[in-house]
Amino acid sequence: MAPASRLSPMAGLLNAMARLYIRRALPIIAAEQRAVDEARNLNHRLRDARDFADTAAAGYIDRTGLEA
Numbered sequence: 001m002a003p004a005s006r007l008s009p010m011a012g013l014l015n016a017m018a019r020l021y022i023r024r025a026l027p028i029i030a031a032e033q034r035a036v037d038e039a040r041n042l043n044h045r046l047r048d049a050r051d052f053a054d055t056a057a058a059g060y061i062d063r064t065g066l067e068a
Contacts, residue, residue: 055061
Protein backbone atom coordinates (compact mmCIF):
# COMPACT_ATOMS: atom_id res chain seq x y z
CA MET A 1 0.00 0.00 0.00
CA ALA A 2 1.36 3.46 -0.92
CA PRO A 3 2.00 5.98 1.88
CA ALA A 4 -0.55 8.72 2.46
CA SER A 5 0.01 11.94 0.56
CA ARG A 6 -0.43 14.12 3.64
CA LEU A 7 1.46 14.22 6.92
CA SER A 8 -0.05 13.31 10.23
CA PRO A 9 -0.80 16.16 12.65
CA MET A 10 2.14 15.12 14.86
CA ALA A 11 4.52 15.19 11.90
CA GLY A 12 3.25 18.67 11.01
CA LEU A 13 3.77 19.84 14.59
CA LEU A 14 7.27 18.37 14.64
CA ASN A 15 8.13 20.11 11.35
CA ALA A 16 6.74 23.41 12.64
CA MET A 17 8.77 23.12 15.85
CA ALA A 18 11.91 22.35 13.87
CA ARG A 19 11.36 25.39 11.62
CA LEU A 20 10.77 27.60 14.68
CA TYR A 21 13.93 26.35 16.37
CA ILE A 22 16.01 26.89 13.23
CA ARG A 23 14.61 30.40 12.70
CA ARG A 24 15.35 31.39 16.31
CA ALA A 25 18.72 29.64 16.48
CA LEU A 26 20.32 31.18 13.36
CA PRO A 27 21.08 34.62 14.92
CA ILE A 28 22.40 32.96 18.08
CA ILE A 29 24.62 30.62 16.07
CA ALA A 30 25.93 33.57 14.03
CA ALA A 31 26.74 35.54 17.20
CA GLU A 32 28.53 32.56 18.73
CA GLN A 33 30.49 32.05 15.52
CA ARG A 34 31.57 35.72 15.60
CA ALA A 35 32.67 35.31 19.22
CA VAL A 36 34.71 32.22 18.33
CA ASP A 37 36.32 34.07 15.39
CA GLU A 38 37.18 37.05 17.60
CA ALA A 39 38.71 34.78 20.24
CA ARG A 40 40.74 32.95 17.58
CA ASN A 41 41.99 36.25 16.13
CA LEU A 42 42.93 37.53 19.59
CA ASN A 43 44.79 34.29 20.27
CA HIS A 44 46.72 34.65 17.00
CA ARG A 45 47.61 38.28 17.72
CA LEU A 46 48.80 37.44 21.24
CA ARG A 47 50.79 34.44 20.02
CA ASP A 48 52.43 36.50 17.26
CA ALA A 49 53.29 39.28 19.71
CA ARG A 50 54.77 36.74 22.14
CA ASP A 51 56.79 35.10 19.37
CA PHE A 52 58.08 38.48 18.22
CA ALA A 53 59.00 39.46 21.80
CA ASP A 54 60.81 36.15 22.35
CA THR A 55 62.69 36.56 19.09
CA ALA A 56 63.64 40.15 19.92
CA ALA A 57 64.77 39.15 23.42
CA ALA A 58 66.95 36.41 21.94
CA GLY A 59 68.54 38.93 19.57
CA TYR A 60 67.46 37.28 16.34
CA ILE A 61 65.84 40.37 14.85
CA ASP A 62 68.10 42.65 12.85
CA ARG A 63 66.88 46.16 13.66
CA THR A 64 69.48 47.93 11.55
CA GLY A 65 67.80 50.97 10.06
CA LEU A 66 64.44 50.33 11.72
CA GLU A 67 64.80 52.80 14.63
CA ALA A 68 65.29 55.88 12.46
